[in-house]
Amino acid sequence: MATRKDSRGYSLKKGESQRKDGRYVFRYTTLRGEHRSVYAKELSELRKKEVKIRRAIEDGLDPDRAERITLNELFDEYISQKYDLKQSTMTNYKYMYNHYVRDGFGKLRISKIKYSDIKKFYYSLILEKGFKPNSMEIIHTLLHPTFTMAVRDGLLRLNPTEGVMAEIKKSHCWEKTKRHALTVAEQRAFTNYIANSEEYRGWFPLFTVMLGTGCRIGEVLGLRWQDVDFKNRTISINHNLVYRVQEDGTCTNHVNSPKTKAGIRIIPMIDEVFDAFLEEYQYQKVIGFCTDEIDGYSGFVFCTGEGKVYLPNAINRTIRSICADYNKEEESKAKEENRDPVLLPKFSCHILRHTFCTRFCENETNLKVIQEIMGHADISTTMDVYAEATQEKKKESMTSLQSALLVR
Template sequence: MPSRKDNKGRVLRPRECQRKDGLYMYQYNDMYGKRRVIYATDLLKLREREKEVLRNLEDNIDSYLGEKMTLNAAYERYMSGKINLKHSTKVNYNYMYDLVIRDTLGKRKVNKICFSELKAFYSSFLASGRFKMRSIEIIHTLLHPTFDMLVRDGIIRKNPSDGIIAELKKSIEWERKSRHALTIEQQTAFMKYVRDSPIFYHWFPIFVFFLGTGCRVGEVTGLCWGDVDFEERILTIQRTLIYRPEEDRTSTFHVSKPKTKAGIRQIPMVDEVYRILREEYEYQKTEGFSKQTIDGQSGFVFRNRYGTVLNPASINRAIQRICNYYNEAETEAAQAENRKPLILPKFSCHVLRHTFCTRYCEVESNIKVIQDIMGHADISTTMDIYAEVTNSKKQESLLKRQDNILIL
């Protein structure tokens, strides 16, 4: 039987053929026994694809599905399997995916996405200043497990996102910025300015609470009067208030449990926290308690002038305004008094939590107690702060006593 040849006289292998329009075809059965066809405009290109197909079949890789499935479809497949994912987390994931990936990389076929393309995709956001490295890491937490799923399902051979974050950080000499607590002088200046300010004094109670309990912002805004035991002087932290985007792109408040069991805890009230809560309670007895109900929960302690709960963004904006006003006034006063000004850094309400932990570490050596008060699920988090504090204290102690140590 004569061999089949193409229009250039080259012998075609079994299952290869050339159409009348010159396009080359190769037919094969996929891993499920279904007939598939690949095409190429050149015989050499077709045979390169043949090699890839045969290699994938040998390794149980479903190359046909990889050529048809978009990243968007893969992501939906991945998310459908996350049955234990909290609704708020799922909404946040989908929001970020839709914002950054869906209309760009999401339309690409999964087996065509390579390491260099992903790296360029991430790098473009860093170069434009649209996102910082932390946001890129969040995007990566969506893509990396999606590609991992495709590898496990035999749709692609390897995960193109492996090692990409480490390489990006290395290429830009990136280093995560650590949060620094306010110094005692900064903390004192900040609180004194708020307390004495005719504009910002109404924020004083909540800042006392932050600095006297070390609570997270959602735990502070979600605190209810039923959590406050004035008789035993104990606070029960058992929920967090979150302000999350919904699927229709609106944002609403929701009550949620702490992310870990360690977040559910009791905190003794120090004198100043007890005092400001008692004063706030007596004030609300006269003026009226908050009537807002969120997911069946009511009686929120901290509220705005409209009687509704505080948004974390509002608290952070207030801190920024206070620091700006303070720094301007302090700079003028320092110039008039011919001294160096005590400038407050930019910080968020989470730094107030970090400041509480730092002050506590300065006077308490029992790491387990500090961990329990802070609600840290991992003691290494507590240890990192404790180590930073004790290193600073060691240096301070040594310098104070250097004349008594080194005697020449």
């Protein structure tokens, strides 16, 4: 069989040809059995493309599809196969992707996305959008497995997101905010002020339960009267209330099961918590119980005067108001009494949980017990709080011991 040649007399290999306009063509079949063609003005340029194509096919890759598919298309394919995700998690993932990836970075062809592109995109979210570690982790949790799927499907040779977060975490573009528990004096000031305030007295049971159980805000707001066992003085934690963003951008309340088995637990009631629940129950017997029904759940313990469950943001706003009013009064009293004021720092609902855990760690050495009461899935979380709490306790002990030790 005669060797085919181009217009310059160069021999053409199998799959190569030259068009009437002088351009060179290489035709090949993909792993999927699809016929594809690539073009070049020069034969040398065409053969460079051929080398890449043949190498990719030998390695089980599908370069042509990678050239055509966008990150958006790849993500949609990936997320549609996540059958094990809770609806709330799925909704949150789609919300984050649609708001921060889809309209810009998501339109890029996956074959064009390199490690440096991912890094640049991540930094744009951190520096321009003000992303914190938790939000950044969500984006990475979406993109990393999406590209992993592309690698396993033979679309890409390497995952461009590999190692990006590790590199960013080494930088100082943001520092993870360290949570500090309220001191004993601050905690006492907070609860005493609420207990004796005409304006905030109605919040006393809720904050007592939060400070006396260490429950997450969603767990407390999701409590039903049937979860409170007055006879055995226990609280059953088996679900939580979440204010969830829907795919259409609106928000609504939903009831979720705990993310891990550790979240399902029975918490014994201390006397203060028992009294707080009893006070709230007696109060609602007079004004009426919660009328809200959410995902089949009803009979919620803590609700507004209109019989509706609270939103987490409403609790945080109330904490800010309490702290502002208390600090204003405390500064005035301290000035009159010629003493330093005991002021409350800015804090959120989660600090009340952290405060409970800290007090617990200061008085309990069994880490497993602390972990189970807190519902920590990973004991390292418990150990971090314990280490901080015991370090402060050691300082206090040494200060107390100082006057007793006759070292000089």
